[in-house]
Amino acid sequence: xxxxxISSSVFQxxxxxxxxxxxxxxxxxxxSLLQAYNLLQYFDVVIDKPYCSKEDLLRFHSxxxxxxxMKGTLNAVQDYDKSEDDWDQLNxxxxxxxxxxxxxxxxxxxxxxxxxYEHFKTxxxxxxxxxxxxxxxxxxxxxxxxxxxxxxxxxxxTFNLTGDCPLFSYLPMYIQVSTGATLAxxxxxxxxxxxxxxxxxxxxxNWDGGRHHASKQRASGFCYxxxxxxxxxxxxxxxxxRISYVDFxxxxxxxxxxxxxxxxxxxxxxxxxxxxxxxxxxxxxxxNKSPNLVNIPMLHGLNDTYLRTIVDKIIIxxxxxxxxxxxxxxxxxxxxxxxxxxxxxxxxHGLTKCILELIERxxxxxxxxxxxxxxxxxxxxxxxxxxTWNIVRxxxxxxxxxxxxEYIEDGFDYxxxxxxxxxxxxxxxxxxxxxxxxxxxKCKTLRNYNxxxxxxxxxxxxxxxxxxxxxxxxxxxx
Numbered sequence: 512x513x514x515x516x517i518s519s520s521v522f523q524x525x526x527x528x529x530x531x532x533x534x535x536x537x538x539x540x541x542x543s544l545l546q547a548y549n550l551l552q553y554f555d556v557v558i559d560k561p562y563c564s565k566e567d568l569l570r571f572h573s574x575x576x577x578x579x580x581m582k583g584t585l586n587a588v589q590d591y592d593k594s595e596d597d598w599d600q601l602n603x604x605x606x607x608x609x610x611x612x613x614x615x616x617x618x619x620x621x622x623x624x625x626x627x628y629e630h631f632k633t634x635x636x637x638x639x640x641x642x643x644x645x646x647x648x649x650x651x652x653x654x655x656x657x658x659x660x661x662x663x664x665x666x667x668x669t670f671n672l673t674g675d676c677p678l679f680s681y682l683p684m685y686i687q688v689s690t691g692a693t694l695a696x697x698x699x700x701x702x703x704x705x706x707x708x709x710x711x712x713x714x715x716x717n718w719d720g721g722r723h724h725a726s727k728q729r730a731s732g733f734c735y736x737x738x739x740x741x742x743x744x745x746x747x748x749x750x751x752x753r754i755s756y757v758d759f760x761x762x763x764x765x766x767x768x769x770x771x772x773x774x775x776x777x778x779x780x781x782x783x784x785x786x787x788x789x790x791x792x793x794x795x796x797x798x799n800k801s802p803n804l805v806n807i808p809m810l811h812g813l814n815d816t817y818l819r820t821i822v823d824k825i826i827i828x829x830x831x832x833x834x835x836x837x838x839x840x841x842x843x844x845x846x847x848x849x850x851x852x853x854x855x856x857x858x859x860h861g862l863t864k865c866i867l868e869l870i871e872r873x874x875x876x877x878x879x880x881x882x883x884x885x886x887x888x889x890x891x892x893x894x895x896x897x898x899t900w901n902i903v904r905x906x907x908x909x910x911x912x913x914x915x916x917e918y919i920e921d922g923f924d925y926x927x928x929x930x931x932x933x934x935x936x937x938x939x940x941x942x943x944x945x946x947x948x949x950x951x952x953k954c955k956t957l958r959n960y961n962x963x964x965x966x967x968x969x970x971x972x973x974x975x976x977x978x979x980x981x982x983x984x985x986x987x988x989x
Contacts, residue, residue: 513906516699516715517899518692519551520559521618525627526688527719528598529681532733532886535597540892540932541718547930548917550899553907556699560634561717563691563741566644571740571770576670576728580735581683588624592680595623601932608931624681631684669729676730686736693720693738693881697745700877703836713877714870714906718895721841721883723764724791732762732790739839739881740770743777746837752776755835755876757826757869758783759862760843760883761852763794763806767841772804778833780826782807782818784846784854796972802832807969811854812959813846815861817986820966822865824980825973827872838876842866843883844894849946849953851886856957858947859894860921867901889936890946893927923948959989 519542527538551557568577602622609616621627667673679685696715703710723739724732743754756771758764758781771777785794785808794806807821830838846855847862870878880898885891897919904915919925926941927933939945939953946953963985970979 512908513712513714514556514699515554515903515907516556516558516696516713517551517554518558518561518695518715518717518719519545520557521620522559522627522630523561523688523692523719525621526631526681526685529624529679529685530689530733531677531679534886534888536601536935537885537888537891538719539601540888540935541895543930543932544892544896544927545899547928548896548900548919550896550903550917553903553909553915555908558692558695560637561688561692561695562634562638563687563694564638564644565687567694567741568686568690568736570744571727571737572725573728575666579666579670579672580686583683585678585680585682586628586684587680589678589680598624604934605931608933628681628684631688635687671730675733676735682735689719689722690736690738690741692717693742693879694745696879697742697749700746700749700837700879702750703875710875712874714902715877715879716881716899716902717879718882721760721843721881722766723758723760723841723843723883724762724766726766726769731766734766737766737770739764739767739841742879743767743771743839747776751836753833753835754778754837754839755830755833756780756839756841757830758841758843758883759846759866760841761845761850761854762789762843762884763791764841765791765793768794768804768806772800775803778803778805778829778835780805780807780829782809782821782826784809784811784813786810789854796969799972801973802829805829805973807973809855810960810965812957812989813855813857813961814959814986815858815864817959817961817966818857818861818865820980820984820986821969822868824966824984825970827869829973830869830873835873835876837879838869838873839879839881840866840869841881841883842898844885844891845883847885847887847890847894847946848955849887849890853955853957856955856959859890859897859944860947862894863898863901866898867905870902871905889939893943893946919943961986962989 524538524542528535565581700713720738722734724734725737755778761784763783764781768779845852846857848856900919923944925943927936927943967979
């Protein structure tokens with residue numbers, strides 16, 4: 512039996528979109544499209560008030576770093592960020608849609624960040640956290656910067672809270688909600704029972720998680736807290752001995768890799784773009800320690816065919832070797848065709864199939880699916896929804912006879928259903944698959960520098976005692 516868990520709500524999506532790189536709309540567009548297809552009703556548990564404490568963050572991050580992130584003065588509108596216009600851009604669109612017809616709003620939207628924070632405080636109060644527990648835990652942690660006196664500017668530079676990871680209004684609330692949404696999934700995940708036939712398999716989803724760059728005391732790549740590491744640590748404490756982490760993001764999952772690079776119990780597999788000058792500049796073949804620490808560096812132009820070959824010939828055999836009890840998947844979509852990075856040309860169909868293949872192949876494993884990169888918000892809402900829909904229609908116990916009423920059809924003329932943010936898809940002519948439609952100027956073809964020879968080199972480095980895949984199963988030349 513499979514049980515589906517998701518952390519998703521209007522509140523969570525509006526908090527997640529405080530993060531500037533979300534374009535102030537990425538999470539809200541995903542949530543609204545999930546609602547447009549009525550997908551949340553097919554989950555066994557929907558977590559709508561996620562939260563984690565400062566103590567939870569200390570399980571991985573340093574005390575002095577957490578102190579800086581969680582300053583109470585940051586839970587307010589900052590002087591350099593007085594305008595509500597950016598964050599509030601979708602509220603007017605939503606109100607206009609509801610006012611234009613006889614439509615009933617089932618969930619409250621928050622029209623200012625202050626209102627959002629007032630709601631957050633009620634959730635924080637419900638957690639019944641002891642006020643002195645954070646200080647007690649903090650004092651027991653010994654960190655190398657504790658004895659060093661630094662100015663505030665020096666601290667910000669030390670923690671990289673400038674540049675790509677600036678401080679922003681309500682940063683502590685954002686961290687506690689988005690990280691809490693990932694950690695809340697762990698509450699529903701238990702060790703498999705000795706009798707595998709009676710085991711309940713969990714598939715958990717948090718599209719606002721997957722912050723894979725953050726390290727113990729440094730923000731990086733739009734990631735302030737590493738929710739993935741915190742989740743895996745919790746699972747280990749719960750008794751899970753073998754965990755596999757698979758990262759599909761365009762960028763190397765360096766923060767997760769570094770956290771577990773000396774562990775024999777945690778397997779980290781990262782497939783990413785590796786080229787001179789591309790962030791974060793790590794993740795080449797030389798540092799691999801197969802099968803537990805594996806990097807699969809790709810070049811510009813990666814397509815569906817090549818990715819599928821990598822999954823079948825490298826990733827699945829690696830996971831087979833590790834024999835995990837749970838798989839954590841970071842499903843960043845910044846490699847999708849149409850993303851602002853324009854480095855890979857994966858389709859929504861292609862990336863979804865690869866992720867589903869892992870879920871379907873390892874049926875005795877729990878699975879946690881997290882979000883990650885993806886900087887075309889309109890594409891990401893489609894991708895997250897399509898992957899959710901596929902998981903629901905295959906695994907939901909609430910789908911009668913495995914049929915689901917809300918279909919996402921494959922035809923290029925298939926339109927996105929009417930919902931509160933439908934007007935944002937106007938430039939795509941409201942088509943769900945506009946970025947994959949042949950001849951559409953949104954569907955660009957890149958030169959693929961990933962050759963069969965490159966795949967053979969990766970395979971040989973990762974599996975030095977095995978023969979490379981036969982030519983018949985290699986991807987065609989670019």
